[in-house]
Amino acid sequence: MIKKIHHVGIVVESLARACRFWRDALGLPLAREADIADQGVRASLLAAGDSEIELLEPTRADTGVARFLARHGEGLHHVCFETPDVDADLGALKAQNVALLDQTPRQGLAGRIAFLHPSACGSVLVELATPPHGEASADSPVRFKRLVIGCRDPQDMTKTYQQLFGLPEVAVNDGPRSLLGWSGGGTLLMVPAVEVGGTLGMAALSMVAPEMAPLVQRLQKVDAVMFSGASEITLKPEAANNVHVHISRYHFP
Ligand code: CO
Numbered sequence: 624m625i626k627k628i629h630h631v632g633i634v635v636e637s638l639a640r641a642c643r644f645w646r647d648a649l650g651l652p653l654a655r656e657a658d659i660a661d662q663g664v665r666a667s668l669l670a671a672g673d674s675e676i677e678l679l680e681p682t683r684a685d686t687g688v689a690r691f692l693a694r695h696g697e698g699l700h701h702v703c704f705e706t707p708d709v710d711a712d713l714g715a716l717k718a719q720n721v722a723l724l725d726q727t728p729r730q731g732l733a734g735r736i737a738f739l740h741p742s743a744c745g746s747v748l749v750e751l752a753t754p755p756h757g758e759a760s761a762d763s764p765v766r767f768k769r770l771v772i773g774c775r776d777p778q779d780m781t782k783t784y785q786q787l788f789g790l791p792e793v794a795v796n797d798g799p800r801s802l803l804g805w806s807g808g809g810t811l812l813m814v815p816a817v818e819v820g821g822t823l824g825m826a827a828l829s830m831v832a833p834e835m836a837p838l839v840q841r842l843q844k845v846d847a848v849m850f851s852g853a854s855e856i857t858l859k860p861e862a863a864n865n866v867h868v869h870i871s872r873y874h875f876p
Pocket of ligand 1: 631701
């Protein structure tokens with residue numbers, strides 16, 4: 624049922640300030656922007672290859688996003704999977720007694736959407752979305768590649784995500800990690816929490832770029848680079864709304 628990772632949602636204090644990093648320095652083009660009044664958020668979707676980055680700024684104090692910001696500060700908030708029929712998928716999950724935040728899909732920035740309860744997905748807040756037809760993704764100089772998730776038992780998490788969402792396993796190795804998803808549509812890398820400082824849930828973003836030099840220059844201007852080599856860049860989380868971002872060199876086919 625799931626086609627790809629549609630976007631990764633990041634909660635920020637100020638959309639304007641966050642755009643200076645994600646849009647201007649990283650170079651991700653703005654795909655859509657909206658005030659979602661009933662949810663008390665202002666959001667921007669930025670193109671990042673086959674997936675998008677969603678930046679969320681709370682506009683009221685009594686919302687889930689505002690409470691997240693007050694409790695955890697800025698950072699990774701949710702992952703959204705694209706499905707052709709969110710109504711059918713939500714019905715199927717409901718029939719399996721999966722814990723849901725939305726009992727019926729509603730209109731969101733990414734189209735028709737619904738959220739599952741994080742308890743159903745190993746402390747990860749998962750959104751399902753059916754975007755409107757005929758949406759073309761913009762070209763971007765940096766592309767989303769994978770989301771790193773810390774968990775108690777990666778094999779257990781893998782089973783859960785295969786059962787709930789039918790995500791295929793991309794590569795199997797003998798180690799404790801596992802990779803789920805699609806080489807072209809983004810992947811989830813499940814790792815033991817100890818590998819990501821004890822984080823249970825979303826821990827880091829991996830992205831790819833064909834050219835490092837112009838990117839490093841733009842990122843250095845906003846003091847965002849923690850490490851840069853010939854084929855990789857590690858960003859300072861404090862420059863990226865508290866998100867651990869790693870970019871490696873990759874020539875798009
Ligand atoms: Co979202």
